[in-house]
Amino acid sequence: MAEMAFALHLQPFMTGVTGISGWNKRTPVFEKELGDLPEIATHYPTLEQLLNAGTDFFFAGWNYGMHVGGDVTPETLAAQGIPTLVLSESCMRAGQVFALPTLDLLYGDEERLGQVFDRTIEAQSLVNGWKMRVQAVQKQLAGRPPVRVFLYDSGRDRPFTAGKYALATELMHLGGGQNIFRDLPTNWGPASWESVAVRDPEAILIVDYGDGIEQSLAFLKSHPLLTETVALKDNRIMAVRYDEMTPSPANIDAIEKISVFLHPETKP
Template sequence: MKKSLIALALTLLSAPAYAFPVTVDNCGTPLTFDAAPNRAVIQDINMSEMAFALGLQPSIVGVTGITGWYKLDEAFKRQQGSIPELAPKYPTIENLVAANPDFFFAGWYYGMKPGGDVTPDTLAPYGIKTLVLTESCVHLDKNRPAASMDLLYGDIEKLGKIFGRDAEADKLVSGWKAELAAIKGKIGGNGDTRVFLYDSGEDKPFTAGKFAMPSALIREAGGVNIMDDMETSWGTTSWETVAARNPQFLVLLDYQDDAGYQKLLNFLKSHPAMKETDAVKNERFVALRYAEITPGPANIEAIGKIARAMHPEAF
């Protein structure tokens, strides 16, 4: 009997300790949890993939903001399983409250708008705690660092802490860092290829600036975002500015609609200034999905795609 008690005590001591309360930084404000959420709602495909990567499905009662914009692949559908979608685009207060959640993972312009009906402040009276996607914090606080992979790593680590899955989060981040180290080892000092990301827009291109995740992805893949001096995350610029900087490589956003990325490439080929740039003349580009260019697990594969397309000789 004594040996059994000693064995039990040793087992308990060696088990992972998920001590609550836990506090995480939430756009500069502390957010405290007395226990792991058990009725979570997750906005957007990229944040859902973060939650799925940590195996949080048993604690998720709904997702929002997915089918209104994106075509889902079979891998995502398998991970989503029977979790319902509560709203195809931005959720309303009513959509969320009806599911009786205790946690919402979203971001500014990822399911929430500053001054809108759905914000951390409007959800708090219903007992819903909101974790804000770190990349989106810049919309309310311009004093943020430029985009880096810490945007992804940090949010995964926060989710792990909040849901008592620290070890799983650490394992994911360590694995991602190892993958990126291998890519960097292959491309070596090739890090100055001029890259332009083209999301949409014909009068003015909508693209990624200093605070948007693609700037970090491009840097990791051995390039430099030519719009890295835009003091914003996502925004518009002029075609004259882009053409003058003569990009050597393009990242084209593939919304997977009827024309996909091809309509973007066709437009660039017909544009009087852009058709003279090195990237367009040489048709040097990679097409990426929305989930690959917004913070999420797909970022790692996206970096590999960019690196291989931009530096094929290294692979």
């Protein structure tokens, strides 16, 4: 969401960000875009922290800055005169089930953010550019069968992964893959190692939170249920950044990267 704001050059309007360093290492590019803007909270912000920062608009999502029943919600903020723009992909977490996610969620949120700050033309230009890049990938992939993909976020006892309502599932699809847990009835949640083995992924994507994927890679390679999967036999594994797999401008980069990884013959 911070990167969505940066894409519209909204830093002069921003009082700060929250929930960045508590989970994810900042990249040099992110640091440059952030400039001297403070991180108000390393994890979830409290209502007091937002008020103390002089917040008069909050861009966040469910489980991305807000918890259902927590002290920071659109309702609690509205009581303080603070409007909220809620990340569309996250709405399932609040019990608002919608159709399977598409990039229209990203496009719509970027355009709504542009409307708030009178950057409608800039937002539309961004979205048009993103659409052209995605269309180019689809043209390259035309006629190629999808590759079975397992997206590993975290978890040792049970794998935490993307389900049918995660935008990540659509990103894999647009990159020429098929999420093996596309039937999991959530956006992000736990599965089982037995299911991973039975569904036999041909490729694995590992979410990188900025510390690299070495530990996750070593764990997967040593897991007795995974050693016979096609992905591990072929060592077909790639890192994807957290911001690439959750709604952000980096989604477009992710589609292009995944398509070349899964279908190297399409590399320009």
